[in-house]
Amino acid sequence: KQEVTQIPAALSVPEGENLVLNCSFTDSAIYNLQWFRQDPGKGLTSLLLIQSSQREQTSGRLNASLDKSSGRSTLYIAASQPGDSATYLCAVKGRSQGNLIFGKGTKLSVKP
């Protein structure tokens, strides 16, 4: 059974710092991996989607990498801003299923 783990559970950094959020999964037979952002009391906003054949995806200050063989993905945030404060969720889609398996998230706080 696929399990997704995100470390750390919470992270606090000063504004302007570059940071990395980690996601690991137990079954490397994935179809894709998706990173989301969730603000308190809100739905999920998709940030980046990496297909199983890809190594990384970039959007603005965000860069996500995927290493299927080691079961790991990282989300890199450059020059962090207070507006980046949110919970970041990682989710994988298996090859034989349509739904996503989620990690519990990393709660990020960027201090001015």
Next chain:
Amino acid sequence: DGGITQSPKYLFRKEGQNVTLSCEQNLNHDAMYWYRQDPGQGLRLIYYSQIVNDFQKGDIAEGYSVSREKKESFPLTVTSAQKNPTAFYLCASSTGGIGQFFGPGTRLTVL
């Protein structure tokens, strides 16, 4: 504007009462999903539907029911058999390999 809408935003249920959460999408996506989010537990799949008039149970389907009579609609009913329904409910849709898109959520509280 294309997107996913959920209503109501807040819902209160009395003991023994069934309630229905609405989810509508105008993205022309084939698949729709319902997830439940509890503090510290992440999102868990309740039900999903790949096509109209077909749906499958997820990991925590007990006490819930769904229907998929139209492509754009996937309502979730929380029945009295669900003993601990207080949670944040999220609906999502997808098609092909583009990833899942989520609605704003409904917060259900049992009085």
